[in-house]
Amino acid sequence: MEDVKREIEKKEASTPGQGERTRQRRVYTPDVDIMEKKDEMVVIADMPGVDEKSVDVTLDKNVLTIHGRVDAEIPENHKLLLSEYGIGDFQRTFTLSDEVDRDRIRATVKNGVLKLVLPKAEAAKMRKIPIQAEA
Amino acid sequence: MLWSELERFGRFLDPWREFESMNRALARLSAPVTVEFPAVNLWASEEHAVVTAEIPGIDPESLDISIVDKTLTLRGARRLEELKEGEAYHRRERWHGQLTKMVELPFAVDSSRVQARFLKGVLSVSLPRAEAEKPRKIVINPS
Incomplete structure (x- = not known):
């Protein structure tokens, strides 16, 4: 319940290192949750306005980039009376450790939420070492 | 002369609009929009x-x-x-x-x-x- 009054603000992404974009529009940093599970890492990103066709997930070496394009629907002949959020694309970049099994990464989008499942590579999984009693 | 007549000369001559945009810019400086x-x-x-x-x-x-x-x-x-045992959040930013x-x-x-x-x-x-x-x-x- 302490979150009822939590204030929110959409964070605009800093200019990406790769240079300027050709399309002039705002770019926001999506809020993410990252969970570590036994066999996988799960990244969940809030990207309202994005669907499976407009989201790109790329992995270059160990840099994971998520980018979502948002096409805003602006009601015709209406004036904007109250604006609490801006509309723009989403982008965020993460550096992965080597422990991720790149070939088995899965991505899904539902209701504007991107979910990435990054399975851990065999070598990184925790192994239980059996201990034998000494005779 | 009416203020509204100024509109005919284009927006940069409309003083109210200028005030409004200045006001908005100032408000943004003093208090972030939350x-x-x-x-x-x-x-x-x-x-x-x-x-x-x-x-x-x-x-x-x-x-x-x-x-x-x-x-x-x-x-x-x-x-x-919900997390099961042995699972942990590294980041928790989502509302x-x-x-x-x-x-x-x-x-x-x-x-x-x-x-x-x-x-x-x-x-x-x-x-x-x-x-x-x-x-x-x-x-x-x-x-």
Whole structure:
């Protein structure tokens, strides 16, 4: 319940290192949750306005980039009376450790939420070492 | 001369518009725009209003939209994924909890014709202005 009054603000992404974009529009940093599970890492990103066709997930070496394009629907002949959020694309970049099994990464989008499942590579999984009693 | 006549010369001559934009810029400097979740945008024309809100990941079935007078209220909740033993959050930035958001509309609406749509995590509520509230043209009777 302490979150009822939590204030929110959409964070605009800093200019990406790769240079300027050709399309002039705002770019926001999506809020993410990252969970570590036994066999996988799960990244969940809030990207309202994005669907499976407009989201790109790329992995270059160990840099994971998520980018979502948002096409805003602006009601015709209406004036904007109250604006609490801006509309723009989403982008965020993460550096992965080597422990991720790149070939088995899965991505899904539902209701504007991107979910990435990054399975851990065999070598990184925790192994239980059996201990034998000494005779 | 009327202030409105200045409009004819283009926007840079309109002093009120300049003040308004200056005011907005100053307000942005002094206090960052922070609002209660979810953030909404309100669009309006003379006969119609549209309220949009970014509520990604919410189950549209659990979202409750009601209108009383000129106030639109959104209610819902979003839960965090429960963790099992041995699992941990590295980052937890996404919003979660109960949401109650009230938006004041510029006019009374015909609640029987209100429509809501939830697409890609964006809620859009279409609100037609109440018939009784619509601006009426006044006819001058010939004397």
